[in-house]
Amino acid sequence: MRGSAPRGEPRRAAITEAALELFVERGFRAVTVDDVARAAGASKATIARFYGGRQGLLTAALELEMDLVFAPVEGARDLPAFAEALHAVVFSPRCLQLLRFVVGETPSTPELGETFRGxxxxxIARAAAPLVARARGTEVDDASTPVAVDELLGDLLGTALLEAMTGGDPAPERLARLRRRALASG
Structure with a gap:
């Protein structure tokens, strides 16, 4: 194959993209494998072979979304760049739409919440951990690193995320203030 994508990968990517759009548009429970197959021009057998079923399809769709929007966060070289990139991603209309979808669907579809958490x-934690450890002068596998990452993310997102999730628009200066405070306390 001389450096090309493995056979079937473009097909799998198209199915995953179709599933992601349908899940966000209609909700996880409202979308069937038949719907995804129709939207992607694929067969149910192909979907079963690639994903095993709806749960595998959902996991692939969330991973795709992370690949599409999360590169700036994962590419951050230091905590200030991470904080700024995280705000840009999390408070983007697309991400807020996805978060609202997950929060709204999880009570009736617990596997959605489990997949999101998994x-x-x-x-997010893997992207932040080496930057937090470096800033603190510790190792990534130090027991205090996950706690410090959790505190950083809480300080960065805080009530501004709740406000955004409910239709508010956090002011850029408020987000800048959150970043300054989170980085000063780290």
């Missing part, structure tokens, strides 16, 4: 939250 895909999205660890990825």
């Amino acid at each position: 895909v999205v939250l660890p990825r």
